[in-house]
Amino acid sequence: MKLTHTRRTAAAGIFAIVALAASGCTTVGSPGAEGGGDAGGDDGKYRIVTVSKVEGITWFQRMSEGVDMFNEEHSDEVEAYQTGPDAGDPAQQVQIVEDLIAQQVDAIIVVPNDVLGIAPVLERAREAGIIVGVTEATQLVGTEAIDFDVEAFYNAEFGEGFGQQLTEAMGCEGEYATSVGLLTSESHMEWLEAANAYIAENCPDMVNVSPTPYENENDDQVSRDLAEEILNAYPDLGGYLATTPSGGSGMASALRDKGRQDVAVVPLTLPSVAGPDLEDGYMFAGQGWDPAGWGWALNDVALKMLKGEEVTTGSDLGWPGYESVTVDGQLIIGNDIQQYYPGDFADGQYPF
Known part of the structure; x- marks a missing residue:
């Protein structure tokens, strides 16, 4: 047919x-x-x-x-x-x-x-x-x-990749937060669901502090402000998974300003966007196409x-x-x- x-x-x-x-x-x-x-x-x-x-x-x-x-x-x-x-x-x-x-x-x-x-x-x-x-x-x-x-x-495969990167970065323990562009963004939610499932199965000692992910609206300023909010709310945060480039860069920028490299950032990104943060230690890894x-x-x-x-x-x-x-x-x-x-x-x- x-x-x-x-x-x-x-x-x-x-x-x-x-x-x-x-x-x-x-x-x-x-x-x-x-x-x-x-x-x-x-x-x-x-x-x-x-x-x-x-x-x-x-x-x-x-x-x-x-x-x-x-x-x-x-x-x-x-x-x-x-x-x-x-x-x-x-x-x-x-x-x-x-x-x-x-x-x-x-x-x-x-x-x-x-x-x-x-x-x-x-x-x-x-x-x-x-x-x-x-x-x-x-x-x-x-x-x-x-x-x-x-x-x-396949979205599930891509989402598991995020989970693998974050568990590697965090050594299978600690708190992590997440953000998507919008809660209505189907692919972002599917990637995150697959990542969370991988983490729960393979690293049960990791704790997702944001069961409902934050929304960064695919916006640089919103993502930067959100990063400050998350860092203030969770002083023991060990990881951050963002399904947008702005989400990852916003968190990396906030960490750079604070001189902190203790939060593993794993986002959807582009090489030209992530490159400096990867090399300077404010981003652990990223995925994209x-x-x-x-x-x-x-x-x-x-x-x-x-x-x-x-x-x-x-x-x-x-x-x-x-x-x-x-x-x-x-x-x-x-x-x-x-x-x-x-x-x-x-x-x-x-x-x-």
């Missing part, structure tokens, strides 16, 4: 996708899909728009570089660009998608701030004949809201679907970490987990 992009009634669509998920389908799109028609732009190009969680932060700046590179590589057939809210506001994201529907773009890709909250407008986009792709939104897999979801890895490749891969799948082409298990999406993807229904999984430690960038040269 092959997943195709078609306009259909909700009841028929839900039945078809449930059947697809049960079948373990390994193909997204097909030559028989409703793709390959006239592009929406006046110049005959497909218009593909990526909507980030928030513009202006390093992570999504790097993602936009991948989108721009994809646009340049395929400039003869696409107009691809990235936009997004100026803060991590779910309502702003919904409005941006509404505007894109009105503009009749060909494909919309979203990194949701609120996965379930944005689902209705994504479903309306599909009803309008627009290809819809997402990432960090596996809750939408198997629903009428999307055509595909590209993930850089290349957001540029993420942006490229999402746009590559969208273009293939627009042209009526297939993405199957083993397909190469044209970027390291996505050379041989795994396809399961609407879900497309790459292999781009990267871990960073002191000494990795001692020369100050960062890949991104």
Whole structure:
């Protein structure tokens, strides 16, 4: 069975996708899909728009570089660009998608701030004949809201990596705190759940002082203020796990100002963001992936679907970490987990 992009009634669509998920389908799109028609732009190009969680932060700046590179590589057939809210506001994201529907773009890709909250407008986009792709939104897999979801890895595996790094740093004992971008950020919560489960199973003497994680809002100042709050509240804190780059950097900055290296900081991060803190001892380790490749891969799948082409298990999406993807229904999984430690960038040269 092959997943195709078609306009259909909700009841028929839900039945078809449930059947697809049960079948373990390994193909997204097909030559028989409703793709390959006239592009929406006046110049005959497909218009593909990526909507980030928030513009202006390093992570999504790097993602936009991948989108721009994809646009340049395929400039003869696409107009691809990235936009997004100026803060991590779910309502702003919904409005941006509404505007894109009105503009009749060909494909919309979203990194949701609120996965379930944005689902209705994504479903309306599909009803309008627009290809819809997402990432960090596996809750939408198997629903009428999307055509595909590209993930850089399996979330549970990535989350366990955080747990392994933090237990290594803390010697399996002591108090640790956690923060996510937003409690509605599905991927952040899944990573944290997997990390906490790994820690509880392997290091029962470690204590999570924040069963409900703090929210750092993907914001540098909020993260810095939050770090001060946490350090004041827990004077014996031994570790800090943050699922955003700003969360990790905010804590590292607070520790640097205090001249403290007694809290093991393990965040989602980028080499260029974490490098100085890793080398100076204010961050123990970090994890991430290349957001540029993420942006490229999402746009590559969208273009293939627009042209009526297939993405199957083993397909190469044209970027390291996505050379041989795994396809399961609407879900497309790459292999781009990267871990960073002191000494990795001692020369100050960062890949991104």
